[in-house]
Amino acid sequence: AQSVTQLGSHVSVSEGALVLLRCNYSSSVPPYLFWYVQYPNQGLQLLLKYTSAATLVKGINGFEAEFKKSETSFHLTKPSAHMSDAAEYFCAVSAGGTSYGKLTFGQGTILTVHP
Amino acid sequence: NAGVTQTPKFRVLKTGQSMTLLCAQDMNHEYMYWYRQDPGMGLRLIHYSVGEGTTAKGEVPDGYNVSRLKKQNFLLGLESAAPSQTSVYFCASSDSTLAKNIQYFGAGTRLSVL
Numbered sequence: 001a002q003s004v005t006q007l008g009s010h011v012s013v014s015e016g017a018l019v020l021l022r023c024n025y026s027s028s029v030p031p032y033l034f035w036y037v038q039y040p041n042q043g044l045q046l047l048l049k050y051t052s053a054a055t056l057v058k059g060i061n062g063f064e065a066e067f068k069k070s071e072t073s074f075h076l077t078k079p080s081a082h083m084s085d086a087a088e089y090f091c092a093v094s095a096g097g098t099s100y101g102k103l104t105f106g107q108g109t110i111l112t113v114h115p
Numbered sequence: 116n117a118g119v120t121q122t123p124k125f126r127v128l129k130t131g132q133s134m135t136l137l138c139a140q141d142m143n144h145e146y147m148y149w150y151r152q153d154p155g156m157g158l159r160l161i162h163y164s165v166g167e168g169t170t171a172k173g174e175v176p177d178g179y180n181v182s183r184l185k186k187q188n189f190l191l192g193l194e195s196a197a198p199s200q201t202s203v204y205f206c207a208s209s210d211s212t213l214a215k216n217i218q219y220f221g222a223g224t225r226l227s228v229l
Contacts, residue, residue, distance in 0.1 A: 010156060033218075043119070043205060043220035044158075090157060101146055101209045101216055102173070105157035 002027040002093045006106035014114050019063075019078040021109050023091035026072065033074045034103065035065055035104045044090065050074060061085070086113045117141050121206050121221035128196045128228045136191040138206030146209040147172075147189040148218065151183060152203040158205060164189055167197050196228045 007022040025031055032051050038042040048059025055067040062083075065076045074091060091106040119140045133157055136148065145166050150158040160173030164183040178200060180192045189208075193200060203225050207218040 004157075034221075041222075043222045044207075045220070046217050049217065069171065101211070101218065102148070103158075103218060104159060105159070107155055107157045 002031065002095050002104050004091050004093050004104055004106035005111050006089075006091050008109055009107060010110045010112065012112040012114065013081045013084055019076070019081045019085065019111065021076040021091075021111065023065075023074045023090050023106060024072055025056075025074060025091070025093045027093055027095055029095050033067060033092045034094070035059065035063070035074075035076050036090045036092060036105075038088045038090065038108075040087070044113065047076070047089070070084050081111075081113045083113050085110065086111055119206055119208055119219050119221035121204075121224050124222065126227070128193075128226065130197060130228060132137035132196050133192070133194050134196065134226075135193075136204055136206075136226075138189045138191070138221060139206075140187055140189075140206075140208040140219070142208060142210065142219065143186070144210045144219075145186075146211070147183065148207045148209075149179070149189065149191045150205045150207065151175065151200075151203050152205060154221070160189065162200060162202075173204045196226075198228045200226065201228045202226060 013078045017026045034049045035047040036047045038044045048057045050067045090113045092103040117171045122137045148163040149161040159175045162181040167186040170181045181188045206221045210217045
């Protein structure tokens with residue numbers, strides 16, 4: 001079984017400040033990990049994914065995430081927040097084998113960016 | 116380049132009514148998924164399909180049925196809607212059995228059951 005926990009349902013930062021969104025996972029097999037972003041009234045789009053290659057993964061819009069097996073974490077960061085980053089962010093995990101690509105999502109974190 | 120298209124975008128039902136949500140993808144993907152999104156709960160998998168003519172239950176299948184008669188379409192049915200089914204429904208598709216492959220999402224259907 002696999003699960004995802006996102007710490008903090010709401011995160012608020014000032015424009016230009018560091019963004020840190022936390023994600024911890026549980027998986028009985030080596031996981032594939034994803035961050036998706038959802039802008040208001042839109043579907044989800046992929047920010048980045050970890051698939052057992054480099055542990056530091058770079059995504060779109062300046063976001064990156066680091067896979068830390070010892071901490072079972074996959075936190076999302078961005079050095080300098082922009083107003084356009086305001087959205088809801090979801091961490092998700094997928095197991096290998098016969099999981100048919102099924103994703104288990106975290107609860108989501110709403111990011112607010114203040115001027 | 117349409118990707119994943121969901122219809123309708125909004126719908127209001129009365130308790131006990133039925134309806135079908137349509138998902139269409141133009142990427143020739145084998146795998147398709149239906150999720151529901153509720154505040155504070157992320158997305159939960161309702162049903163999924165690994166190919167034309169096949170469907171399987173996800174995490175929260177009760178009260179829903181699905182069909183995949185054509186590869187590009189995945190239908191989600193509510194036979195007798197309940198207020199607990201008020202939610203935002205998302206369809207997604209993926210092109211491989213590999214877990215590392217990306218799911219592509221539609222824009223969602225907002226359903227209210229009164």
